[in-house]
Amino acid sequence: MSSTDFTRRDFVKLSLASAFGVSYSGWLPRLAQAAEAGSKRKAFILLWMAGGPTQTDTFDLKVGHPNGGPSKAIETAVSGIQISEHLPGVAKQMKDLAIIRSLTTAEGDHEAATRLMLTGHRPGQGGVNYPSLGSVFAKELGDETNDLPHYVSISPFRFADVGGPGFLGPNHAPLVVSGDSNDPEARANLSIENLKPPLGVTKESMEKRFEISKFLQDDFASRTKGPSTKAHKSNFDRAKRMIATNAKGAFKLDEEPAALRDKYGRSRFGQGCLLARRLVERGVSFVEVTLDGWDTHSDNFNAVKRLSDTLDPAWSTLMTDLRERELLDSTLIVWMGEFGRTPKINGTSGRDHFPAAWSTVLGGGGIKGGQVIGDTGKDGVKVTNRPVKIADLYATMCAGIGVSPDHENISPEGRPIPLVDRGGKVIEEIAAVPEKNKKT
Amino acid sequence: MFLKARCLVLALMLMGATFVTADEPASGKPVAPRLTTEELAQWIDERFAAAWQVAKIDPPAVSDDATFLKRTYLDLTGSIPSVSQARDFLEYTGEHRRGTLVDRLLNDPRRPEKYVERTAAHWATLWRRMMVPGNSREAQMAVGLEPWLKEQFTANVRYDELARKLVTAKNDGQQMMPMNPTLDVRAGGPSLFFQVIGGKPETAASSVSRVFLGVRIGCAECHDHPFADWRQKDFWGMAAFFSGIKNGAVDDSPVARIRPANSTIEYTAAFLGGEQAKIVKGKTSRETLADWMVSPNNLQFSATAVNRVWLYLIGRGLTESVDDLDKASPAERRILDDLAKLFVESGYDLRWLIAGICNSQLYQRECVALEVTDAEPPLGLRPIKTLSPEQVFNLLEQALSLPVARADGSARFNGLRTQLISRMNEAASNNPDEFRAGIPQALLMMNGRLTTEATDLDQSRTLRGVLDAPFLDTEAKLTTLYLATFSRHPRSEEMQFLLEHIRKQTTGEKQNQAFAEIFWGLLNSPEFVLEK
Numbered sequence: 026m027s028s029t030d031f032t033r034r035d036f037v038k039l040s041l042a043s044a045f046g047v048s049y050s051g052w053l054p055r056l057a058q059a060a061e062a063g064s065k066r067k068a069f070i071l072l073w074m075a076g077g078p079t080q081t082d083t084f085d086l087k088v089g090h091p092n093g094g095p096s097k098a099i100e101t102a103v104s105g106i107q108i109s110e111h112l113p114g115v116a117k118q119m120k121d122l123a124i125i126r127s128l129t130t131a132e133g134d135h136e137a138a139t140r141l142m143l144t145g146h147r148p149g150q151g152g153v154n155y156p157s158l159g160s161v162f163a164k165e166l167g168d169e170t171n172d173l174p175h176y177v178s179i180s181p182f183r184f185a186d187v188g189g190p191g192f193l194g195p196n197h198a199p200l201v202v203s204g205d206s207n208d209p210e211a212r213a214n215l216s217i218e219n220l221k222p223p224l225g226v227t228k229e230s231m232e233k234r235f236e237i238s239k240f241l242q243d244d245f246a247s248r249t250k251g252p253s254t255k256a257h258k259s260n261f262d263r264a265k266r267m268i269a270t271n272a273k274g275a276f277k278l279d280e281e282p283a284a285l286r287d288k289y290g291r292s293r294f295g296q297g298c299l300l301a302r303r304l305v306e307r308g309v310s311f312v313e314v315t316l317d318g319w320d321t322h323s324d325n326f327n328a329v330k331r332l333s334d335t336l337d338p339a340w341s342t343l344m345t346d347l348r349e350r351e352l353l354d355s356t357l358i359v360w361m362g363e364f365g366r367t368p369k370i371n372g373t374s375g376r377d378h379f380p381a382a383w384s385t386v387l388g389g390g391g392i393k394g395g396q397v398i399g400d401t402g403k404d405g406v407k408v409t410n411r412p413v414k415i416a417d418l419y420a421t422m423c424a425g426i427g428v429s430p431d432h433e434n435i436s437p438e439g440r441p442i443p444l445v446d447r448g449g450k451v452i453e454e455i456a457a458v459p460e461k462n463k464k465t
Numbered sequence: 466m467f468l469k470a471r472c473l474v475l476a477l478m479l480m481g482a483t484f485v486t487a488d489e490p491a492s493g494k495p496v497a498p499r500l501t502t503e504e505l506a507q508w509i510d511e512r513f514a515a516a517w518q519v520a521k522i523d524p525p526a527v528s529d530d531a532t533f534l535k536r537t538y539l540d541l542t543g544s545i546p547s548v549s550q551a552r553d554f555l556e557y558t559g560e561h562r563r564g565t566l567v568d569r570l571l572n573d574p575r576r577p578e579k580y581v582e583r584t585a586a587h588w589a590t591l592w593r594r595m596m597v598p599g600n601s602r603e604a605q606m607a608v609g610l611e612p613w614l615k616e617q618f619t620a621n622v623r624y625d626e627l628a629r630k631l632v633t634a635k636n637d638g639q640q641m642m643p644m645n646p647t648l649d650v651r652a653g654g655p656s657l658f659f660q661v662i663g664g665k666p667e668t669a670a671s672s673v674s675r676v677f678l679g680v681r682i683g684c685a686e687c688h689d690h691p692f693a694d695w696r697q698k699d700f701w702g703m704a705a706f707f708s709g710i711k712n713g714a715v716d717d718s719p720v721a722r723i724r725p726a727n728s729t730i731e732y733t734a735a736f737l738g739g740e741q742a743k744i745v746k747g748k749t750s751r752e753t754l755a756d757w758m759v760s761p762n763n764l765q766f767s768a769t770a771v772n773r774v775w776l777y778l779i780g781r782g783l784t785e786s787v788d789d790l791d792k793a794s795p796a797e798r799r800i801l802d803d804l805a806k807l808f809v810e811s812g813y814d815l816r817w818l819i820a821g822i823c824n825s826q827l828y829q830r831e832c833v834a835l836e837v838t839d840a841e842p843p844l845g846l847r848p849i850k851t852l853s854p855e856q857v858f859n860l861l862e863q864a865l866s867l868p869v870a871r872a873d874g875s876a877r878f879n880g881l882r883t884q885l886i887s888r889m890n891e892a893a894s895n896n897p898d899e900f901r902a903g904i905p906q907a908l909l910m911m912n913g914r915l916t917t918e919a920t921d922l923d924q925s926r927t928l929r930g931v932l933d934a935p936f937l938d939t940e941a942k943l944t945t946l947y948l949a950t951f952s953r954h955p956r957s958e959e960m961q962f963l964l965e966h967i968r969k970q971t972t973g974e975k976q977n978q979a980f981a982e983i984f985w986g987l988l989n990s991p992e993f994v995l996e997k
Contacts, residue, residue: 196901200903217905218909219908220908222912223921234989241959241987245991246991252834253849254991254995257900257994260900260906267908
């Protein structure tokens with residue numbers, strides 16, 4: 026890909042961001058202090074259901090129809106809205122959630138569908154490497170002075186190499202938090218690789234190392250000026266601040282009361298949601314938490330129960346926890362995967378890929394909850410009312426979080442790429458259309 | 466000083482015009498003798514000296530021997546010299562030492578260094594990255610092209626031949642060989658190229674156009690190009706040459722025609738630019754395409770190659786967008802075409818081209834800060850370059866004196882190389898003048914296992930070698946660390962600062978630790994991962 030003025034300009038921005046130089050003596054305590062201040066900024070938490078979650082066994086049940094299978098419905102906090110019996114905690118949060126039951130897309134392949142849902146654009150056309158929504162929203166919402174990256178992706182699992190910054194470039198790439206094991210207590214789980222100095226290297230020795238590297242850096246910079254030198258320094262300093270503040274302590278999950286950790290669920294996803302809250306509290310703009318295993322071609326119903334047992338406590342506790350901390354109003358939560366699953370049950374008690382009529386759920390900041398948008402009839406095979414396209418979903422997410430859907434990024438070929446693909450309309454029942462060209 | 470882009474354009478236009486007129490033969494076919502590499506170097510310098518003079522650009526000074534040494538090693542072999550190689554070069558004062566070094570790195574096949582192969586391997590990596598850019602799984606699989614590319618570069622196969630072999634690739638039907646047990650990568654010949662880019666006529670058309678002709682026609686797959694003069698028929702005319710490539714099987718179709726899905730129009734093979742192709746009997750459509758593509762008259766082909774070599778050596782193409790020569794200014798295009806003609810006359814000799822550029826004063830000048838505000842950056846000046854992921858590993862291997870043999874637990878085989886490169890790949894640019902690494906990459910260099918072992922007094926080969934040497938005093942020890950990492954001697958103020966750091970330590974053990982701290986500082990310094 027060709028380099029552009031666009032990415033070059035980013036370097037300038039980056040180097041300005043790091044303009045507050047840090048004196049090398051005693052930088053550890055001072056930085057840690059500076060990192061204390063939290064802020065209530067707009068944030069976005071994506072609960073990514075890799076594999077394609079079944080709508081008929083979660084948010085769009087077909088009780089009484091053969092397509093419904095054995096799944097049972099329960100009442101929610103909003104009368105008239107029913108969801109799966111396996112999501113009792115989420116049901117209690119219904120007043121702050123809006124279900125879209127009429128999402129209709131055209132990609133039934135994991136990779137293409139993942140690209141579509143995570144970028145908002147049809148993949149492959151015109152060779153544009155579209156940025157993921159995480160990169161796009163983090164770019165709009167991010168606070169340059171924060172010690173933490175704007176976009177954090179927790180234990181991602183995907184069917185495609187998506188989720189990255191695309192043409193926006195690495196400054197908008199996610200900081201990926203490893204989650205190799207499903208056991209949240211496992212070593213190096215839900216943490217950042219190489220954040221801690223090696224064992225046996227004392228704090229004093231680390232300070233000396235930085236003292237020397239500061240000297241070498243300044244010496245080099247005074248002789249060899251240029252954007253690359255600045256970019257190196259800016260990035261080095263950010264990494265140094267991450268080490269100094271231990272990433273503002275965001276990853277110290279053991280600071281949380283054991284009872285709360287239990288409530289989230291001691292799963293990778295549950296603790297990931299807790300980590301998401303801690304990151305949002307510390308000013309991170311976009312956090313993605315992945316729950317994989319939704320590709321239920323066989324034994325769908327047992328699998329969905331198992332997945333729901335992980336999903337329900339994590340998601341519902343995330344909602345109550347954010348509400349108690351007065352962060353729910355400013356945090357948009359989106360639950361979605363790459364597509365839904367066939368209403369018709371296949372020969373192995375499974376459901377296959379189905380993009381024609383499926384569900385996604387939005388909640389929290391900027392979303393008028395307690396509503397259901399669209400309908401898929403008695404059998405769920407097609408949208409019978411209020412079809413919602415991917416561009417409409419993106420426009421609504423923009424509206425919820427207060428970013429103008431008209432905002433454009435410029436691709437390396439010089440093409441303006443709008444945040445929302447042409448024709449996207451805000452679902453006005455659940456989110457207010459933002460003023461034109463308003464940018465947060 | 467460097468912002469006088471307009472004057473420069475004018476200057477180059479004048480220069481170009483003069484040059485062409487002067488060189489045009491009076492009659493008959495132009496039969497230009499091939500320039501020697503020294504003559505090529507001189508041609509480059511004269512061309513730019515005059516342009517800079519008109520544009521009132523004061524070119525930066527020619528850099529010192531140490532900078533030249535590190536630069537040339539990095540650009541040609543992809544690594545840095547060992548401490549003793551650096552010492553040898555820096556102590557030698559012979560008049561032709563720079564040219565001799567270039568010659569040796571490009572042409573010397575002797576053991577143990579085998580420079581020819583090391584240089585060929587580095588350029589194979591550069592070419593593979595250019596052919597299949599990005600960090601996708603397919604791009605990882607493209608690593609399997611490197612052994613084949615290395616063979617071509619080692620033998621200095623003519624570039625037109627190399628391109629022809631790639632474009633006319635056939636399924637060889639042979640099992641691909643596993644390359645490295647820690648990588649799930651299999652080595653393959655030219656057909657692997659078409660497989661990893663998607664194994665379809667459409668991807669073949671856009672990749673071949675970009676790689677060999679410096680044209681981006683991808684947009685024209687669906688609609689006419691919005692900014693350049695490429696139409697849908699150009700795209701599908703190219704795709705028709707590749708209509709035999711299906712589902713990754715690299716074959717030739719008896720008819721060079723193609724109909725896009727959901728379309729009623731059938732396109733026949735046409736060369737980029739519009740001319741319909743006549744497929745000669747006995748030749749496949751791709752052979753016909755190759756004949757046209759590598760023809761000496763097709764300057765688009767040779768200019769694209771020349772621009773890529775220039776990019777890798779100087780850090781910026783003669784025109785910046787190496788994949789899209791449509792964006793070149795007239796002045797840039799003129800100098801590019803003139804150099805391309807010389808390249809054709811040389812017999813598409815890549816090694817000649819590389820040697821010529823490296824021997825020029827232009828190549829050897831200090832780099833300058835080319836800022837974002839330079840809308841039209843001045844030609845022929847050198848930006849700071851960022852090392853590729855493979856280069857970063859090579860440097861660590863050299864500076865840390867890592868074992869290379871598998872039996873010794875080499876990082877090439879135990880997964881550490883793979884880990885480092887894949888982490889670096891997450892934030893690598895195809896443009897050497899862009900530094901893109903993010904926090905995870907910085908943390909890896911600061912706290913990762915390779916650095917940790919390299920700065921551990923018990924495990925570090927380099928530190929042990931330096932600290933255990935009884936014949937070295939403190940200054941000599943520091944110098945050795947500098948030579949191992951920066952390929953130069955420390956300046957006096959650096960020496961002073963570091964000596965003080967060591968002398969401040971109260972015990973011998975702490976002094977040794979101080980060396981480890983200094984080594985850490987050197988490895989994490991911009992000077993280690995940026996090329997001046």
